[in-house]
Amino acid sequence: MDEIRVLLVDDEQGFLEAMSKRLARRGLSVRMAPGGREALEMLQQGPSDVVILDQKMPQMDGLTTLSQIRERFPEVKVIMLTGHATVDSAVSGIALGAFDYLVKPCDLDTLLAQIYASLGRRPD
Numbered sequence: 001m002d003e004i005r006v007l008l009v010d011d012e013q014g015f016l017e018a019m020s021k022r023l024a025r026r027g028l029s030v031r032m033a034p035g036g037r038e039a040l041e042m043l044q045q046g047p048s049d050v051v052i053l054d055q056k057m058p059q060m061d062g063l064t065t066l067s068q069i070r071e072r073f074p075e076v077k078v079i080m081l082t083g084h085a086t087v088d089s090a091v092s093g094i095a096l097g098a099f100d101y102l103v104k105p106c107d108l109d110t111l112l113a114q115i116y117a118s119l120g121r122r123p124d
Helices: 013-025 036-045 062-072 087-095 108-118
Strands: 005-009 029-033 050-053 077-082 100-103
Touching (some): 005 013, 013 108, 029 036, 036 050, 036 062, 050 062, 050 108, 062 077, 062 087, 077 108, 087 100, 100 108
Parallel strands (some): 005 029, 050 077
């Protein structure tokens, strides 16, 4: 089965590095972006299957980034992952096309299950 390509987008460098290592140990191919603009540039340079997207970031927030991804890369699945969740932001994220909206700290198995579910696949 093809390796799943994940793009992690978060302005917290420590979170990016830790989550990247954890996902890579589970067999996923992971790239990291420190913000929305960088994520869009990386998607332009090469495909990702799933984007794990933080909500609250400087310059370009998660919902703005999500709407840009949906417009420019409609085949990419997006899972919002944030420590700043509100009902309104979750509803907005789903309305803009996010596959799911998870709250940090998120159990790794829950996140993995949603990554696979977004692609219609089951973990190997």
